[in-house]
Amino acid sequence: MEDCIEVILEQRSWFSRHCSHNVTLLIGSAFAGVYGLWAAFCMPGLRVPFRLKVPFLPSTKEQTANVIKLLDGRKGRLADLGSGDGRLVFAASSVGFQCTGFEINSMLLAYSRSKAWWRGNDIHFIKKDFWKTDLSKYRNVTVFLAPAVMGVLEEKLLKELPEDARVIVCRFPFPRWPHSCTAGSGLNQVWAYDVHTARESSRTSPHQRQA
Numbered sequence: 001m002e003d004c005i006e007v008i009l010e011q012r013s014w015f016s017r018h019c020s021h022n023v024t025l026l027i028g029s030a031f032a033g034v035y036g037l038w039a040a041f042c043m044p045g046l047r048v049p050f051r052l053k054v055p056f057l058p059s060t061k062e063q064t065a066n067v068i069k070l071l072d073g074r075k076g077r078l079a080d081l082g083s084g085d086g087r088l089v090f091a092a093s094s095v096g097f098q099c100t101g102f103e104i105n106s107m108l109l110a111y112s113r114s115k116a117w118w119r120g121n122d123i124h125f126i127k128k129d130f131w132k133t134d135l136s137k138y139r140n141v142t143v144f145l146a147p148a149v150m151g152v153l154e155e156k157l158l159k160e161l162p163e164d165a166r167v168i169v170c171r172f173p174f175p176r177w178p179h180s181c182t183a184g185s186g187l188n189q190v191w192a193y194d195v196h197t198a199r200e201s202s203r204t205s206p207h208q209r210q211a
């Protein structure tokens, strides 16, 4: 009888040693898999410097409607910086803009390109890092990025955009540019900035004069 109990105990400890090892391995692989999927779908490419990385987060319907409201009366070329699944670009295209979406994540790009092809939309989705792209031919720019990159983006756009350009920014406003108007509230708030006004203000602001 004692032998029997010892054998059972021995079997149990063998079982718990091996099983707990396998369970740890299983949980570890599941985490790695989920993170890999998230990174593949949501993170921009490896070549974007860490401080400028912005993951995918889609615009809400209300946010998109607010962007279109602040583009009212404008026309011509429009660039969406980090176009994600293309929803802002499709909305802008539907009201007559000639749209280009810059996106660095291949999965999101494949999705938005096939949607454009399926719908017969004449939209360019370009696999390019917008930080390394000359944006001087765009009179309209839409942006839904992250607070940490907005100051750097102000400087780039101030150098490149034409005088009559308008930039529509979602959720995280520019830190220094004065906005011309705004729509919505909370997470759906968007701001419109006119480059002419931003340039004027940067010439007269103390920050600019000290430099």
Ligand SMILES: C[S@@+](CC[C@H](N)C(=O)[O-])C[C@H]1O[C@@H](n2cnc3c(N)ncnc32)[C@H](O)[C@@H]1O
Pocket (backbone or CB within 6 Å): 042, 043, 044, 048, 052, 053, 054, 055, 056, 057, 058, 059, 080, 081, 082, 083, 084, 085, 086, 087, 088, 102, 103, 104, 105, 108, 128, 129, 130, 131, 143, 144, 145
């Ligand atoms: C917050 S999402 C916004 C997506 C879309 N514009 C929208 O409003 O639904 C930001 C997107 O920018 C892309 N992105 C981030 N950095 C980029 C870069 N340097 N060049 C191109 N795309 C970039 C990300 O992959 C992500 O899809």
